[in-house]
Amino acid sequence: MTDSEKNQLFEQVLTKWGIINQVFMVMEECGELLNVLAKAKRGRASKEEIITELADVSIMVEQMAFFYGEKDFLIEKERKLQRLKERLNKS
Numbered sequence: 001m002t003d004s005e006k007n008q009l010f011e012q013v014l015t016k017w018g019i020i021n022q023v024f025m026v027m028e029e030c031g032e033l034l035n036v037l038a039k040a041k042r043g044r045a046s047k048e049e050i051i052t053e054l055a056d057v058s059i060m061v062e063q064m065a066f067f068y069g070e071k072d073f074l075i076e077k078e079r080k081l082q083r084l085k086e087r088l089n090k091s
Helices: 005-041 047-068 069-091
Strands: none
Touching: 005 047, 047 069
């Protein structure tokens, strides 16, 4: 899916369900990811289950970035990656 197609899809989602509902969906999807990771720690979740929940959370994060400002999100993400790199190199 192209960026343009994805942005159009996110616009339709936000128009249909609204930002408040999508914020709650982010919370729900994060909870599902947390649950499957906890199960994985105990050997009770498959790689496929983890990948599915990671994809769901990733899509929701992209929606939130689209709504709140993708450019600012990408700038902050890059800043945090640089900080992580610096911390790693200091250790």
